[in-house]
Amino acid sequence: MFRTCNRLLVGATVGLAALVSGCASMDGASVSRLDLVKQRGELLCGVSGKIPGFSFLSAEGVYTGLDVDICRAMAAAFVGDAKKVQYRPLTAPERFTALRSGEIDLLSRNTTWTLSRDSAGGNGLSFGPVVFHDGQGLLVPEAAGIRSLKDLSGKAICVGSGTTTEQNLNDTFAAEGIPYTPIKYQDLNQVVGGYLQGRCAAMTSDRSQLASARSGFADPEKHVILADRLSKEPLAPAVVGGDQTMADAMTWVVLALIEAEERGITQANVDAMVEQAEADASQTALRRFLGIDGGLGSKLGLPDDFVVQVIRATGNYGEIYDRHLGPATPVAIPRGANRLAEDGGLMIAPPFT
Amino acid sequence: MRRRSLLLQVGVAALLLALLALLVNNLAVNLLRTGLGLDFGWLGRPSGFALAESALPYSPSDSYLWALTIGWLNSLKVIAAGLVLATLLGVAAGAARSSSNRLLRSLAGGYVAVIRQVPLLLQLLFWYFVAFLGLPETPIGGLIQLSNQGISMLGMPLSVEFCAVLTGLTVFTGASIAEIVRGGVNAVPRGQWEAFRSLGLSEGLGLRRIVLPQALPAILPALTSQYLNLAKNSTLAIAVGYADLYAVSDTTITQTGRAIEGFLLLLISFLLLNLLISGGMAGINATVLGRMRRSR
Incomplete structure (x- = not known):
């Protein structure tokens, strides 16, 4: 009897030891999270999953919403395929720890950009541009x-x-x-x-x-x-602070969505726009934006045509907004402060030069 | 043979200790690596959130530590009341299951069967959203006032949230306690029943004075587990809006972003509470066993 007990005990302990050492994390050198995502070929994106219009798990088991499309746009830019996203539904208290511990690459979950969350002395995150001005x-x-x-x-x-x-x-x-x-x-x-x-x-x-x-x-x-x-609740995506490559890539993908709306580039006409720009060397700004000249993408560690990949996958910011929050949707939130700056809203992209 | 066994035990203990050290080291290294070093300085800062109920004076300008203390007291309140009520309900239902009255027996049996099959969270949601929030405004004899804003008993106001959590925990744990009591009572030899009946004692008196005292040693250890379960299950209170320790910790963690520290505090608070409960029960157990031995 005692021997059986002892044997069990030893077995359990050895099993536990194997488990723990297996879980012990490796000390990696400091590589950008972006390289990790590319290597993996998949983006781990933290969402809520419970907010219709932003991120919601549909009856078919598909995540949809504005926050989800931000994840998809990132995946299109980072690994060239908007479908290569693994969504992690997170509650509000879980989200920052999930990001800091590396369980997710990027947080796109109705998160308000605040000083404490952004600063190194607080949660130590890096926020991207605001994707929805809320209050x-x-x-x-x-x-x-x-x-x-x-x-x-x-x-x-x-x-x-x-x-x-x-x-x-x-x-x-x-x-x-x-x-x-x-x-x-x-x-x-x-x-x-x-x-x-x-x-x-x-x-x-x-x-x-x-x-x-x-x-x-x-x-x-x-x-x-x-x-x-x-x-005021400016909602923005976030990544772990101190990783400029990852933060910049996230920032400029969001800005590309806004810039594309300013330029009238949509999911439907993006390929025609590329053809037109390739044929017309005088369209310098458009050629840079679409990655034909200038090599802007590679400065971010992304393919030069990342904007094209993103717009093909999700459309521009206005299209994403209309798809999930527009007047034809059940949620229907008037665009208000989320219009482009040229229409009296707060959405604006710095120059793509 | 004995030496081998001893060696084995020492080996296992050493291995366990090494494991523990590895775990702690892992935690420390990983916390440092991700820049999440432990920091409890925020405990002194004002919480900035209000609480629906507090046993001691509390305002949002008080510290996080005080807010957590209030949460702990709220937990304690519902756990203490739950322990007493669940025991009463459980013993009554358990005794009823061994009763010779068929109606009583099947009522208690039905109660245990239904309650044990349904998850506690669902039951809590039922008590809160259906039973208590569905209450119409009804004064009962001026002493008890019912409404979906709260229940006032003899001038003592109780929030509907508190009542829902208390009812849910009591009913749920009561069912398990009933089974434990029934098991304990069944473990008492039938001869004891025949003996007190032949002495002319009534069923109730015989149960109280003869059977239950002998059933206690079988009941108490299992009862302790149920008490600990009740204490831990009380954290489900957040689902129905009761400001218990878990609910306060939850808010604290989001506002400060200090998840590891917050959960550590939560862990320690519950460990303390449960050690208290099991310590108390161990004491009662020892007293009961001691008394049994003396009376023999």
Whole structure:
């Protein structure tokens, strides 16, 4: 009996040792994550998977949304195939650790660009350009007669925990001296449940998320988003800080989407545009952008025609927006601040020279 | 033979220690490599988030440490109440399963069968979203006030979130305790039942005075596991909006970005709590066994 026990014990210990040493990570020299992605031939992209319009796992098991298309654009530029993405659905508290520990290459998950997250002394990330200008809002039942923050005095507000949302809520209400009770849930689905069951007078989240949640209500027209904006939430993709090659590649892929919209280059006409530029040597700026001249891509460690690869795969920024958040979609968020700068919005790309 | 066995044990112990050292070293090296060195300085900074309920005064200008303490107290509150209620429910249902009353027996059997087949998270969501949030406003005799904003019992206000978590944990753990009690009671020789019946004791009195005390040594160790489970399961509270330690840690981790430190604190808090529970139970166990030995 004792001998059997001992044998089992030894077996278990040896097995455990093998497991642990197998998991012990290698100390690699500092190579850019971009090289790693190219070597692997696949991008590990962190998304939410639960926000319609941004990243949502459809019934067919396919991820779709604006955040997902950013992943796809990156994969098209990095490894030449937008389908070579492995998505990792992450909760808000998991996301930074997943990025820092190397579990994912790139985070494209409704993440607000803030000082603490960007800085070396904080989460130590590098953010790319803003892909969606959002702001926190409050959703209330229209019949409740709540028109401004003051009407919420002493009321319960449903909020998802583990995001800047909670802090913004407190900052705003504390500054205005309005008392309230936060009812905190782990994810948006439960926030919606609590709100619809009447536990709270209002629910708060980024306006994009409120709009996307409302699209699933039985009676969306009976709920209004208050005009008060509790925060500015510039949502941007991010990679680990201190890796300029990877950060630059991410940044200029997003900027290429915006530049392509400015130039009217779409998924449908990109090949015609390339032909036209190849035939016409006087189109210098367009030739540089499309990678015919100038070798801009190789400066980033990408193929020279990375812009063409990206636009072929996802279309330009405007096309991505319309596909997931446009008026024809169930989420339907007016483009507002996310229009091009030339149309009065905030989206602009620095020169591709 | 004995020496070999001893050598083997020393070897295994040494191997385990080496493993542990390797793990700790791995953690330290990897943390350094990714620039995630441990830092607890943020514990003193103001949390900046409000909490729906707190046993002691708390405001968003208090430190993260205090916020976590409040969360821990909220956890403690629901765990302590859950332990007492689940034990009462479990013993009652367990005793009912050995009862001679057929209705009582099948009711208890049905309860155990249904509750043990359904995941706890689903049950919590049911209690919260369906049962408690579906409550209409109903004053019961002025002493108890029910509504979907909270329940007031004898002037003591309880949040619906607290009630949902407490009910969920109690009902779920109660079913497991019922089975443990039934097993313990069945382990008492039938002769004991015949003996107290022949002495003219009633079923209830015989169960309380003769059978249950003898069943205790069989019940207690398994009961400890259920208590520990209840404590750990209380972290599911976040799903129904109760501000327990896990919920507060969750917010803290996102706001500070200190996931490793946050989870370490969470780990230590639960370890402490569970050591406390198993320590207490070990004490009770020793007392019961001691008393049994003396009475023999």
